[in-house]
Amino acid sequence: LDSPQDTNVKLLKICQVLDKEISYYNWTGFYFKNGDKDELALGPYVGAVTDHVIIPYGKGICGQVAISGETFVVPDVHAQDNYLSCSIDTKAEIVVPIFKDGENIGQIDIDSHSIDPFTKEDEELLNWLCDEVAKIL
Ligand code: SME
Structure with a gap:
């Protein structure tokens, strides 16, 4: 079984590959449910440093996806x-939830500097x- 450190290295590599290969992915990162709190915590990412290290459920695009799935x-x-x-610089965003055993446990968040990419x-x-990420969590 992977240690949390191993998992974070893999998640960071995923961010790095996406950032490198897809020109309009300009901030790529993971958020995960923070223990049993109704909030997201920032995981591995590539891109500009963000103030949004903790995001309460319901706040922002990420917080809405945490609720809607x-x-x-x-x-x-x-x-x-x-x-x-x-x-x-961010003009567009996509957030995709991560389900493990039927539970919405986190998400990948991508920002783009292009409109509607x-x-x-x-x-x-x-x-x-x-789905692949859920398997290593
Ligand atoms: N834009 C997100 C916050 C996360 S930062 O983009 C990294 C939102 O509205 O939830």
């Missing part, structure tokens, strides 16, 4: 009321990836 594609972040800004292919890739 559904992928949230935001073509234009400026059109969102319940949005937590990480960087002024995310396609069905991104959703499919990230859904597949989240």
Whole structure:
């Protein structure tokens, strides 16, 4: 069984590969449920340092996905009321939940500096990836 450190190294590598291979992925990271609290804690990521290390359930795009358990594609972040800004460069965002044993335990969050860059292919890739990630958690 992997130690938490091994798992975090793998998660960071996933972020690095996505960041390198997909030009419009400009902040790529994981958030996970913080113990038994109704909040998310920042996990491994690649991109600008973010103030959003802890996100209460319901707050921002990430906090909404923590409750809904559904992928949230935001073509234009400026059109969102319940949005937590990480960087002024961010124009779009996609958040895909991670389910383990039927429970919504975290998510991958990707910000883009392009407007409306995310396609069905991104959703499919990230859904597949989240299923794979669940297996190593
Ligand atoms: N934009 C997110 C917060 C996380 S940062 O983008 C890394 C949100 O609205 O939940």
